Amino acid sequence: MPEVVIVGGGISGAAAAYEIARAGHSVTLFEARELAAMASGWTLGGVRQSGRDPAELPLARAAVERWSGLDEELGAATGYRRKGNLRLARTEAEAEIIRNLVSDQRALGLEIEYLAGQEAIHAVAPAIGPSILAASFCPGDGHADPVPSTRAFAAAAVRHGAVIREGTPVRALLRQGERVTGIETASGERIEADRVVLATGIHAPELLAPLGLSLPLAVKRVCVLQTVPLPPVFEQVFGVANADAAGRQEVDGRLRVTTGIGDWPHEPAGWNADSLAPRTVDIATLIGRVSPILPAIAEAGLARVWGGLIDLTPDALPAIDARTGIEGLVLAAGFSGHGFGIGPVTGEIVADLALGRQPRFDLSPFELGRFAGRSAPAAPLSLHG
Numbered sequence: 001m002p003e004v005v006i007v008g009g010g011i012s013g014a015a016a017a018y019e020i021a022r023a024g025h026s027v028t029l030f031e032a033r034e035l036a037a038m039a040s041g042w043t044l045g046g047v048r049q050s051g052r053d054p055a056e057l058p059l060a061r062a063a064v065e066r067w068s069g070l071d072e073e074l075g076a077a078t079g080y081r082r083k084g085n086l087r088l089a090r091t092e093a094e095a096e097i098i099r100n101l102v103s104d105q106r107a108l109g110l111e112i113e114y115l116a117g118q119e120a121i122h123a124v125a126p127a128i129g130p131s132i133l134a135a136s137f138c139p140g141d142g143h144a145d146p147v148p149s150t151r152a153f154a155a156a157a158v159r160h161g162a163v164i165r166e167g168t169p170v171r172a173l174l175r176q177g178e179r180v181t182g183i184e185t186a187s188g189e190r191i192e193a194d195r196v197v198l199a200t201g202i203h204a205p206e207l208l209a210p211l212g213l214s215l216p217l218a219v220k221r222v223c224v225l226q227t228v229p230l231p232p233v234f235e236q237v238f239g240v241a242n243a244d245a246a247g248r249q250e251v252d253g254r255l256r257v258t259t260g261i262g263d264w265p266h267e268p269a270g271w272n273a274d275s276l277a278p279r280t281v282d283i284a285t286l287i288g289r290v291s292p293i294l295p296a297i298a299e300a301g302l303a304r305v306w307g308g309l310i311d312l313t314p315d316a317l318p319a320i321d322a323r324t325g326i327e328g329l330v331l332a333a334g335f336s337g338h339g340f341g342i343g344p345v346t347g348e349i350v351a352d353l354a355l356g357r358q359p360r361f362d363l364s365p366f367e368l369g370r371f372a373g374r375s376a377p378a379a380p381l382s383l384h385g
């Protein structure tokens, strides 16, 4: 019997499996599809401190420290590059938003500067188009390749003795009174464990509800477009002041760009590639938005488009909590479009909670109980890379 069972093989679950296994504890991870099949594969892959809620900033800072050593630590290439994040202004109104963002973030102690005008922007990123008026630049931000990163955590976990079971959906958490005692797979197999970690992204509410717990999520769709490999043109991640586009150039030269958050009128349980498929109008809108920012995209061959889902909580902060009222349960979900960058630290926190160690962060902003009586947000929130 494993001490810990993890449900969900995105970056949160995979990083947690690694931390638990390397601490010498037995852990089995169940993934319904394959590793990084959902948000952790759909993602842009930004690793960002800038623009974070103050509650999340300590996690994001610690994550940046972790990312720079991960290739060596995990023995695999994550594609991590610390080349900065640019938040761009296309109008005077957006420039005002960026100026305020820079002063707010500096007040929190973040190294971030305001770049006014083309010359200052081009000194950092020559490929940015001439219509961009201003930008914030946070040099400590970066990006990584999502699927290799998630797989790197899982492979390292396995080397430390973890068991990873892909293609194995979990249909229920087992419970005795107010305590979880394991899981039941879709084929009826029952696995007992001392602790169960729920890291199932948009599917967390479905498994929580039978325990009498509620995580209010709005599930939103983002359209992602990837080009064929291009020569190196752009090193940073870009976002824009109103968060309606973001992008980066991957290590192999592909541009990967996303829209802002849009509605998705379906039930999370029933998603499939067809229900996620971006509409051609969304693709045209995205290319139209990104072309003035990175003119190189207009001539690039289109390799792939896909839709990804975001698990949006009412305050756009995750629920990372072991004090849900159900003993033995550790919840890590609701990352609201920015859980990839902090994934390595989420793994560390989840391991602490699962192993009864004191986490090094204040987790009170992430308690599930803060949502009592609240419903999922109706208004779209932001996505910044």
Ligand SMILES: Cc1cc2nc3c(=O)[nH]c(=O)nc-3n(C[C@H](O)[C@H](O)[C@H](O)COP(=O)(O)OP(=O)(O)OC[C@H]3O[C@@H](n4cnc5c(N)ncnc54)[C@H](O)[C@@H]3O)c2cc1C
Pocket: 007, 008, 009, 010, 011, 012, 013, 030, 031, 032, 033, 034, 035, 036, 037, 038, 039, 040, 041, 042, 043, 044, 045, 046, 047, 048, 168, 169, 170, 171, 199, 200, 201, 202, 203, 207, 222, 223, 224, 258, 308, 309, 310, 332, 333, 335, 336, 337, 338, 339, 340, 341, 342, 384, 385
């Ligand atoms: C288009 C897009 C762009 C993004 N851009 C960024 C960005 O630039 N920077 C950033 O930090 N974040 C970004 N995000 C958000 C980030 O990708 C997610 O917050 C993060 O990947 C969440 O990881 P996770 O492991 O918690 O969840 P997921 O990656 O969703 O993993 C959950 C896993 O659980 C599995 N699962 C679900 N139910 C079950 C079950 N019953 N049994 C077994 N397995 C189950 C799923 O198959 C899935 O693999 C973006 C997201 C999207 C969609």
